[in-house]
Amino acid sequence: MDPDPANRVQALTVRMEEVALIMRNNVETVQERAGKLADVDERAEALKESSKQFGKTSIRLKRSYDEENSCCNQKKRKLGLVIVVGVLVIILIIVLLATGVIPMGSSSSTPPPMPIAPEP
Secondary structure (H helix, E strand, C coil): CCCCHHHHHHHHHHHHHHHHHHHHHHHHHHHHHHHHHHHHHHHHHHHHHHHHHHHHHHHHHHHHHHHHHHHHHHHHHHHHHHHHHHHHHHHHHHHHHHHCCCCCCCCCCCCCCCCCCCCC
């Protein structure tokens, strides 16, 4: 009823070798995964550093852009002020000419002759 002990030992030995082979494959797979996890961890750290650098660069770029725009805005304000003052001066000159405060006509600097009154 009992199978042959030699066959039984041989079957156990074959089964043990199969289990040992599976275990070796499992250990190799775990080691490969550990290596891959180390690579992924290194890449994650590199990405983390790159993102920090990107953040710093973007902040510097934004500040530079804001400063550049601030300079342009100041120039625009100055130009607008010059235009407004120029228009006001032109309007003032036109008003003074129209009211006679500034005489129009000859550019001679001699005053007009005084009318002579008839003698009584």
